[in-house]
Amino acid sequence: MDNVILSIRDVRVVFQDDGFTALGGVSLDIGENEFVTLLGPSGCGKTTLLRCIGGFEKPTSGEILYKGQNIIPLPPYKRAINTVFQRYALFPHLNVAQNVAFGPDLRGEDKKKTAGEVSRMLALVGLAGFEKRKIASLSGGQQQRVAIARALINKPDVLLLDEPLGALDLKLRREMQLELKRIQRESGITFIFVTHDQEEALTMSDRIAVMRAGEILQLGTPEDIYNEPQNAFVADFIGDSDILSGTMIRDGLVHFLGCDFRCVDSGFGENAEVDIVLRPEDVKLKPIDDPVAGVPQGVVESLLFKGVHYEMKVRVGESVLLVHSTHARSVGTPVKLTVAPEDIQVMHKSDCSTDVLKKHADRAK
Amino acid sequence: MKKNKALLVPFVLWAAIFIVVPLMLIVWYGVTVEESIPYTEIVLEDGTAAFELTDGTVTAERPQKRTVVSLANFRRMLEPTYLKLLLRSLKIAVITTLICLLLGYPVALILSGKDFRRPGLWLMLIILPMWMNFLLRTYSWMSILENSGILNSWISSLREMFPAFDEFLTQMGVGKKIIFLYNEKAVILGMVYNYLSFMIMPIYTVIEKIDRSLLEAAADLGASPRKSFLRVTLPYSLPGVLEGVTMVFVPAVTTFVISQLMGGGKVPLIGDIIQNQFGKSSDWHFGSTLSLLVMVVVLAFMGTLNRIDKEEEPVKEVRIL
Numbered sequence: 001m002d003n004v005i006l007s008i009r010d011v012r013v014v015f016q017d018d019g020f021t022a023l024g025g026v027s028l029d030i031g032e033n034e035f036v037t038l039l040g041p042s043g044c045g046k047t048t049l050l051r052c053i054g055g056f057e058k059p060t061s062g063e064i065l066y067k068g069q070n071i072i073p074l075p076p077y078k079r080a081i082n083t084v085f086q087r088y089a090l091f092p093h094l095n096v097a098q099n100v101a102f103g104p105d106l107r108g109e110d111k112k113k114t115a116g117e118v119s120r121m122l123a124l125v126g127l128a129g130f131e132k133r134k135i136a137s138l139s140g141g142q143q144q145r146v147a148i149a150r151a152l153i154n155k156p157d158v159l160l161l162d163e164p165l166g167a168l169d170l171k172l173r174r175e176m177q178l179e180l181k182r183i184q185r186e187s188g189i190t191f192i193f194v195t196h197d198q199e200e201a202l203t204m205s206d207r208i209a210v211m212r213a214g215e216i217l218q219l220g221t222p223e224d225i226y227n228e229p230q231n232a233f234v235a236d237f238i239g240d241s242d243i244l245s246g247t248m249i250r251d252g253l254v255h256f257l258g259c260d261f262r263c264v265d266s267g268f269g270e271n272a273e274v275d276i277v278l279r280p281e282d283v284k285l286k287p288i289d290d291p292v293a294g295v296p297q298g299v300v301e302s303l304l305f306k307g308v309h310y311e312m313k314v315r316v317g318e319s320v321l322l323v324h325s326t327h328a329r330s331v332g333t334p335v336k337l338t339v340a341p342e343d344i345q346v347m348h349k350s351d352c353s354t355d356v357l358k359k360h361a362d363r364a365k
Numbered sequence: 366m367k368k369n370k371a372l373l374v375p376f377v378l379w380a381a382i383f384i385v386v387p388l389m390l391i392v393w394y395g396v397t398v399e400e401s402i403p404y405t406e407i408v409l410e411d412g413t414a415a416f417e418l419t420d421g422t423v424t425a426e427r428p429q430k431r432t433v434v435s436l437a438n439f440r441r442m443l444e445p446t447y448l449k450l451l452l453r454s455l456k457i458a459v460i461t462t463l464i465c466l467l468l469g470y471p472v473a474l475i476l477s478g479k480d481f482r483r484p485g486l487w488l489m490l491i492i493l494p495m496w497m498n499f500l501l502r503t504y505s506w507m508s509i510l511e512n513s514g515i516l517n518s519w520i521s522s523l524r525e526m527f528p529a530f531d532e533f534l535t536q537m538g539v540g541k542k543i544i545f546l547y548n549e550k551a552v553i554l555g556m557v558y559n560y561l562s563f564m565i566m567p568i569y570t571v572i573e574k575i576d577r578s579l580l581e582a583a584a585d586l587g588a589s590p591r592k593s594f595l596r597v598t599l600p601y602s603l604p605g606v607l608e609g610v611t612m613v614f615v616p617a618v619t620t621f622v623i624s625q626l627m628g629g630g631k632v633p634l635i636g637d638i639i640q641n642q643f644g645k646s647s648d649w650h651f652g653s654t655l656s657l658l659v660m661v662v663v664l665a666f667m668g669t670l671n672r673i674d675k676e677e678e679p680v681k682e683v684r685i686l
Contacts, residue, residue, distance in 0.1 A: 056581055076584040077593075089582035093600050102596075103586040154586065 011062035040211035282343035394653035469564035547629035571605030
């Protein structure tokens with residue numbers, strides 16, 4: 001990659017008190033003005049990685065290179081990196097303007113110039129005129145924006161955001177997602193964003209690192225991660241999915257749900273055990289009297305209206321598939337299921353396959 | 366709600382009987398004096414003794430003293446003798462408070478540090494002596510410090526063991542027995558020892574509650590540990606400091622036991638004089654007047670502290686360096 005600003009090399013964190021491995025050797029290159037999201041369930045190590053970059057956690061081993069220099073020995077206050085903390089960590093004894101001016105004041109910058117900057121930053125985050133307000137009088141969303149302004153005013157090259165939208169309601173969260181994306185584009189700052197919300201990650205990121213148990217399972221663009229998940233865990237974590245166990249008969253032909261399907265994947269060998277991911281919107285339902293042959297047949301078990309589409313659960317033998325369609329079929333209707341070859345994602349079995357498959361099988365009960 | 370109000374009744378009664386009434390009595394005693402009624406002893410025609418008052422009334426009973434409202438005690442209170450005592454009390458209380466603050470703040474800060482292991486044990490060690498009787502603690506100090514006390518006997522043993530040390534002390538003009546007790550310094554030592562934990566506890570409680578993420582945020586924004594202390598920890602701990610100052614200063618102004626024991630009567634404080642009025646001198650009226658004076662001083666002090674606490678403008682940074 002060109003213009004790598006931050007290079008994380010085999011960073012490992014083992015907590016001393018209990019020997020727990022929070023990060024098991026993570027490597028990641030982040031480019032200038034990139035929006036990278038660390039995505040994963042709680043306890044996957046994403047916040048630990050962010051705290052290592054910010055300087056609040058010291059890795060047991062590994063390097064973090066910032067513009068080529070290893071910054072691990074530097075304390076947080078000597079790093080040109082700022083953080084928006086999970087619960088904002090605003091100073092309640094200071095008002096909004098004093099909070100935002102905290103960084104510039106520390107550097108002894110001109111008060112008048114700082115005051116102008118503060119107003120500009122508050123306007124940028126949509127809080128113009130809030131200078132004299134007390135922190136306690138602000139809503140969660142407003143506090144979050146003050147926290148962003150307080151970090152941005154220092155013109156960091158890298159901004160770390162630790163689940164900053166977690167406390168907001170859905171509508172505000174959507175607005176702030178767009179807002180943050182806009183600020184990132186306009187300011188040219190590299191954003192490293194931590195979340196467990198896959199939708200948030202897909203909306204905002206240039207690249208997503210999906211993490212589990214202290215490791216990065218897959219790194220890629222949102223499209224890659226969604227369309228080409230590398231294993232069952234990623235597929236399950238990102239978006240709704242149907243994950244099934246299957247057999248790769250030969251290149252381009254895979255067997256699952258008791259039928260053979262043409263697919264575009266190859267290189268798995270013959271008769272290999274694999275995991276199959278289908279996205280609910282890629283599974284098409286046909287009437288039972290449709291002439292198409294050699295496809296699974298099932299019965300609609302439930303129907304939910306989801307606004308844009310209907311969500312149906314279709315039972316095929318022992319399995320239950322999630323299907324999204326704009327066309328509703330009433331409960332009890334027998335249907336045929338088809339999937340286009342390019343919509344079948346074949347994955348190697350991995351250590352998390354069993355868990356994910358079990359979870360999906362439980363859905364059938 | 367009504368039910369809850371009923372729960373207040375015992376407290377209101379308690380407050381009325383044990384706070385309001387005694388306070389009013391003190392005010393009453395403070396603004397009155399005992400006055401003897403002038404009379405002449407006469408012998409009536411039938412040979413019995415009687416007493417004639419100045420207005421000509423004659424009674425068979427010897428007239429008793431009467432209580433009259435008078436500001437005489439207030440005038441007496443303003444005499445230099447008593448004002449000097451008050452000033453000395455204030456001076457010693459201020460010095461005690463400052464020493465407690467200077468000793469107590471770092472202790473509270475260190476105990477609340479995130480790397481400090483088992484702060485509970487250390488707090489326990491600080492509080493534990495306070496569970497012993499106050500007099501016992503002070504008497505222990507006396508047995509350590511008195512002329513033939515532990516400290517002096519240690520020093521003389523050291524002098525015998527190390528002639529050079531002996532010579533050094535002799536050259537410094539230190540006598541064979543060092544007089545530690547019965548001066549202002551001893552009184553201050555006694556007060557600091559007895560009141561120090563009252564300074565540490567409230568400060569510790571406040572600092573310990575400071576959200577760690579605030580300190581991380583300060584560091585993130587470029588604050589060195591020193592700046593982070595001045596800009597976050599110190600402003601945050603001010604309420605604890607004010608509480609600690611109150612809890613040390615108020616008893617220090619009014620105490621009389623410590624000054625009597627450690628000062629040996631050579632460093633009388635306003636509290637000693639008040640105690641005297643109710644004891645030896647048996648002048649409850651003047652004692653009450655002096656009590657009122659101390660009360661006003663304490664109230665004025667607490668009022669000032671409260672105003673600092675509730676300042677409109679939040680403390681931005683405490684500048685001490």
